[in-house]
Amino acid sequence: MFDAATSSFKRIALLGAVLLVSACSTPSQPNGINDPYEQTNRQTHEFNRGIDRIVLRPTSNAYGTVVPERARNGISNFANTLNQPADVVNSLLQGRIENAGHSTFRFLVNAIFGLGGFLDPATDMGLEDRDTDFGETLYVWGVPEGVYGELPVVGPVTERHAAGKVVDLFTNPLSTVLEGPGATAQTAANVASGFGTRYTLSDTIDSILYDSADSYAQARLIYLQNRRFKLGVDSTGTDLDPFEDPYDSLPLQ
């Protein structure tokens, strides 16, 4: 019965992803900020700030204080190792064969010589993490970015990235193999690793969420700049042109 529930959940989620991807095809301003649902997004942002203040921030601070750095690094390495097969699948789907091989070797080295993934000897060997996701695969396939949005708990996304996140629930071959305690350990490692990241980036995240005059606008800009950088989107000549020359926009000329 549990299996039946899982599979129908998977079907619904996939359907949702397909709908999201087809929604991405609505024409959008190329590479500017396309945020037609800003009012709703701002409400979600306030909700997310509340979740962070009440749950995420205190929990990650407790996690970072109680668990020693070495153990935290071990857990995030473990989560990263378990995620390599998904990177391999996405790299293959993107036609990036070299990256797929790279991530395969990274997985094997860390699983075999890194105490099952808790250590990261691969990075020292030049097999650094080449993180990717299905959102990137969709980008490579030519799916447009779609509109910007902020989702409850998930945070800032584009439509394309959101669709990718749904599909990524199924792209990790390990998840289909792991059952019972193995699957629980994988989920737990991912959650703990998330708290670890919130702790490590604590000053940055606090400064954006709690110190800035408009944390919604800051989060939106930072997310879009970083996401497009990661994907290698060319934003020259747009509002987010990375090589905008402050001299050219001097108001006194």
Add this chain to the structure above:
Amino acid sequence: MTHSPFSKPSRRIVLAGLGAGLLATPALALSEAAAKTLVERAVADINAVIASGKSESAMIRDFEGIFARYGDVPTIAISALGPPARSASAAQRSAFTQAFTGYMARKYGKRFREFAGGRIEVKDTRQRSRLIEVRTLAYLPGQSPFNVTFLVSDRSGRDKFVNLLIEGVNLFQTEKVEIGAMLDRRGGNVDALIQDLRRAG
């Protein structure tokens, strides 16, 4: 934040790129080599401040000096303020620039501690219309290396930084949006914005 991996360019490729850049643009006052040297000097100065072991407030004062010395602060400040600078008086513009300098030094100086024990490796340089882009990789202990890009301009008459990008996150653009939001909160009153900036960061 995640990082995009670049394959590490060999020294030879970097030198070849530098040579090609110099040959292609012999008439430019600002060379890619000079931009690279500027980054290296600034990084050395920042590391010296971090290593000095001074109090946080003393370090922030030092960072303010480095920011003013290496950055084209008046341009960054007035350009970040945008169109409201047009109707501002010269006194307001200069007070704004001064408040902005202190704000940036406090906001980012507080964070330089995170760079303790880290180093920056220049990867390559590239001409981007009138700017020179210096791409670097920052290595912090216990973290994956991440991309930091410096943008250098000589339009002030000297070689200065006009922007910094960390994993694509654009310091100038984010501060422009932040200053805009602070000004909106004050109903467009530049004097009130200057007061707020003196306390912010």
